Amino acid sequence: MREVEGQDVTLINAATGSGETVMRIAEAAGLVGSEGQVRYVPTRAARDRVVGDEDGAWPPALMSRHRKQVRRSVGAIFQFPIDAGEQDGDGAPVSLTAFVTDWTGLPSSCAIAVHPGHALSTGLGPEEQAAFTGRFCRHPLTGDLLPVWVADWVKPEFGTGAVLINPGHNAADLEFSRKVGLPVRFSLAPKDYEGAPADWPKPPFIKSGYAFRTGATDGLPFSEAKTKYFAAIAERGLVEECTDSGMGTFQVAAMTADGDVELAWDHRRRTVGSLGDGADSVRLTLSPVLHAAEEHVRSAELTVVTPSTRVEDDLLALRLLLAEPGIEPAVKDAPEVVVVSNAQLAKGVDADVQDDVLGLALLVSAGPLDTLSVKPQHIEPCERFLKVHESLSAREHIAGQDLSPEIAKAAGQIKGLLGRQDLKQAFTQLYRLQKILAKSESVGEQEMFCYSALAHVLAGVSTPYSHEHLATVWEKI
Known part of the structure; x- marks a missing residue:
């Protein structure tokens, strides 16, 4: 949705590869390690900001869980x-x-x-x-x-x-x-x-x-x-x-033979060191959490997606890093946070189900905090939706035909549901809209434009239209 609304969006779902980022944290806060682990030590100033809820309006439920860690x-x-x-x-x-x-x-x-x-x-x-x-x-x-x-x-x-x-x-x-x-x-x-x-x-x-x-x-x-x-x-x-x-320390890296970053590590002092001053070269595999020390991330409008099982460790570490006063730029506003619960495949679901089908099923079958047992009735409509989408996108469409009031109304409702992040109901209505278009003898170009923009935002599916065109259509819905 942010992409079609003209915002720059970068997905961070892997470890940072910057040694400079590690050094920034080591200098502004602290890094310690032993037995192959490298752990972030938050400063008292960062801990005080978090305990006092002075680091922005984080979701109340998360702040409550974090307070229990103190x-x-x-x-x-x-x-x-x-x-x-x-x-x-x-x-x-x-x-x-x-x-x-x-x-x-x-x-x-x-x-x-x-x-x-x-x-x-x-x-x-x-x-x-x-x-x-x-x-x-x-x-x-x-x-x-x-x-x-x-x-x-x-x-x-x-x-x-x-x-x-x-x-x-x-x-x-x-x-x-x-x-x-x-x-x-x-x-x-x-x-x-x-x-x-x-x-x-x-x-x-x-x-x-x-x-x-x-x-x-x-x-x-x-x-x-x-x-x-x-x-x-x-x-x-x-x-x-x-x-x-006290909140403890947080593992943010591991010493591995094929790590992302090479750094000097002082094994006597169990922290970052300098080569030639008692330190050895080691390779570290870094956590994505360390991105919170990077300038372009700290100054961005962030959305954080986290499993509920990581709220008390990785998410708390991220929150503390964003609260560190010694790392610039200062962060005053809390990011948007989406907490997701567990999911598992139920009996009757093929373990080799395609990633795009499974991804859509996880997205639209339940709310993020609901524990989901993925059943055939979740998989089958997603498979049909993606299959019909391919055939619908390949059809010839009638140019110059106005958008019907029925389609325009349905599209507006779906966009509203997406804005409220009610993905389950949005998919139900988009699935219904797709069926209407698929059964039609002819599909107007404007109707296809409108459907494609909605399908792209909700399901991430590819369309034959440019990003700029989808953005224009989305604005008009």
């Missing part, structure tokens, strides 16, 4: 200034940021762990699970130097991809610290604790007790101490409250 975690983002005194392009000190949900024992934190693809990561070898980067950052409350580690268990999609390690007050951190040899300190202790060996706290001591060895906050209940810590760091401008909206 795992909300309430906490705060702390800044840990890099000890080397590095500065960004604006001259501000470079900081490592970490999302923290529990800072009741903040003063005794002893390290930061980042995921292998993090900007500060030095990567991990094939058998390594953790490694020290050789770098340190400052504790925003105490000023202590905290070593920066790389750990394979840190999730790039959670928070900022960095985790504050506090083994005295967190079970997972305690396990990690015992593996790599980090100190276990305490800043919380039971009430009336005096430091006698028999009463030493047993890690992990979680969200209980009173501040201990913390200076001005000593003796405060853990919840009051937590508030004091936040206030002190906030005065330094090194923390902000945050609710993290």
